[in-house]
Amino acid sequence: MAYSSGQENINQLLERAKAASGQDDREKALSLYRQAVKAAPNLVMARTGLAWEIVKSLKEQKNNDFPNPQHFLDLLREYACIHDIKKPGRLHSQFLRWAANAAAKEKISNFISILRWWDPANFRLEDFERFRPDGGDRSFDSLVELAIRGIAKNIKKENDQYHLDWATEFVGQHYDKYPHQEWFPHYYSKLLIKTGRMAQARELLLPLVRKKQNEFWSWTHLAQTYPGDNDTRLSCLCRALLCPAKEEKYRVKVHEELAEILVEKEKLPEARYEIEQAINIQESNEWKVSAKMQLFRSSPWFSQVQVLNSNRQLYQDHSSLAEEIVFHGLPVHPAIVIKHLPEKDKRPGLTFMGFTREGSLEQVLIKTKKFPVLNNMPPGTPLSLSLELSGQEPVVINLEPREGESWDIIEPRPGVVKNINTGKGITFVALSSDEFCPVYHDSLPEIRSFEPGDGLNIRTVSEKDMKQRVVWIGKKEELPSFARRFSGSLNLKGWADFGFVDEVYIPRELVGRWELKNKDELQGVALMEYNPKKEQYGWRAVSLYRKQE
Structure with missing residues (x-):
């Protein structure tokens, strides 16, 4: 039997390594497993134990926010040198998980080459599925999702064209x-730009730019898809600089790129302004x-040209081409x-808008500040919306006022005033035999001019609880099918305070209000309603008056 350092046998060494690992003493466990592998390089148990200890150490580094990136990278390399790791397998997948986490945190810059070595053929079925802990209400990225994130964070520093093509x-x-x-899609578009597939990248970017049109970086990335078209690049960069930025330092590359184009176009005062912004x-x-x-x-020209205080007019004059590209072909x-x-407790003001699609009314929600013109538009104002409908939820890309009357896209519904509660300031309107609002x-306030039995047209919108507002x-003279006018002689029941005109039920509140007597000649309006006691529908008067003799 083989011995470590000529004294301790391998089994004892492995037992000590397992004990150290169980006590979370990573350095001691790693040292002992390395000794075991050195003493018995062909022993699978020793190599597997070392591989697992490396993966546990990688996880520990991740949990501590990668305090020593070089040590992390050394552990990755050590794992790569271990032979006969089961692939596909849980161990191999765990290794990639922590490597991808490090790449996503930008702690390593060679993740694409690591993933190529790891070999995507080793993904297990469960590596494609999001992870949800037992009893948890959150799910976490699958291993494949983590790998995509890791690649995305490495794109900028990766210059090997073969690696970039492979990652794409x-x-x-x-x-x-x-x-x-x-x-x-944004990550994929960045790879496509890096590999020269501009048209394909642009196709992916356009929906994102529409959604993020107030984010300067979205227009900057769109500009990158027009490397040989300075007019379009100029427009995209100008549109980018019309957007706010969390900090001005993030826009330094935009100023630099725009300066180069302006120098080439011999717009030297404007170019000087951008150069000064970048240098500042x-x-x-x-x-x-x-x-x-x-440079x-x-x-020589730099000190001789006019000094400008702003290039905002330039941005506004040249941004229209970029907007036309982004908004072209969108359904209106x-x-x-x-x-x-309104704004409340630091939460932004919100505006709900309704639009019609395939004959039905849908609602979309946006932050009011995205389109300040909304502050001057009361509910019901007619608009035209340019919408991005490719995602799970519609996104408002642009809006403009349009000619029309208030609430005009909502189809009117016929209704009848059922009753009025003056004390509470509520009028109840029947919308069908089973529905009222x-x-x-x-x-x-205009509802105050209507009386019970009056026909009307109404427009409603659905609220969160699905109730109609x-x-x-x-006004509508013609009554809907669930209402009718009636006329005839009152038949009062001798033992009760209600009656009928033919088949129309006259409730006690109307009998009492009008001090009705048997055989009174009446006319009025009745609604078809469900009678739960009789379990059938019938006519019930909501308004009446005596016939004039």
Whole structure:
């Protein structure tokens, strides 16, 4: 039997290594397993034990936010040198999970080569599925999702064209399996740009730019898909600089790229402004001023051209081409403002809008500040919405006022005033034999001019609880099918205070209000309603008056 250092046999060494691992003493466990592998390099148990201890150490590094990236990278390399790891297998998948986590945190920059070595053929079926702990209400990224994130964070520093082509193919095969991952098309588009497939990248970017049109980086990435078209690049970069940025330093590359185009187009005062903006950002952050900006600043023309205080007019004048590209071909839907929710407790103000699609009314919610013009649009205002409908939820890309009357896209419904509670300021309107809704006098004061039995047209919108809210009313002479006019002699029951006119039930509240007597000649309006006692529908008067003799 083989011995470690000529004294201790391998089994005892492995037992000590397992004990150290069980006590979470990673360094001691790793040292003991390494001794075992060195003493018995062909012993699978020793190699597997070392591999598992490396993976546990990788996880520990991840849990501590990767305090020593170089040590983490050394552990990855050590694992790669271990032979006969079961592939596919849980151990091999765990190794990739922690490597992908490190890449996503930008702690390693060679994840694409690691994934190629690891070999995607080793993904197990469960590696494609999101992970949900037993009893948990959250799910976590699958291993494939983590791998895509890891690649995305390595794109910028990866210059090996073979690795980039390989990563592009991998992400292209898998990104659309996860439609809930909003950023995966963006990651794929960055790879496509890096590999020169601009048209395909642009196709993926356009829906994202539409959704993120107030984010400067979305227009910057779109500009990258037009490397040989300075006019379009100029427009995209100008549109980017019309967007706010969390910090100005994030836009330094935009200023640099725009400066180069403006120099080429001999717009030198405007170019000087962009150069100065880029240099100011670099110097204020104690960054090295880029060689290109230094060259421009030292050029003879730089000190001779006019000094501008702003390029905003340039941005506005040249951004229309980019907007036309982004908004071209979008469906335009008739729409209305439904309601506004004001800012509250640091939560942004929201606007609900309704639009028609395939004959039905749908609602979309946006932050009011995205389109400040909404602040001057009361509920019911007619609009035209440009919408991105490719995702799970519609996204408002643009809006414009349109000609029309308030609430015009909602089809009017016939109704009849059923009764009025003056004390509470509510009028109840029947919409069918089984449905009615309240109309609050303070919300729609015009309802006060209607009496029970009056026909009307109404427009309603659905609230969160699926109840209908009346937003518009209009007079309608013709009664709907669930209402009718009646006329005839009252037949009062001798022992009760209600009666009938033919088959129309006259309730006691109407008998008492009008002090009706038997044989009185009446006319009025009745509604078809369900009688739960008789378990059948019947006519019930909601308004009446005596016939004039």
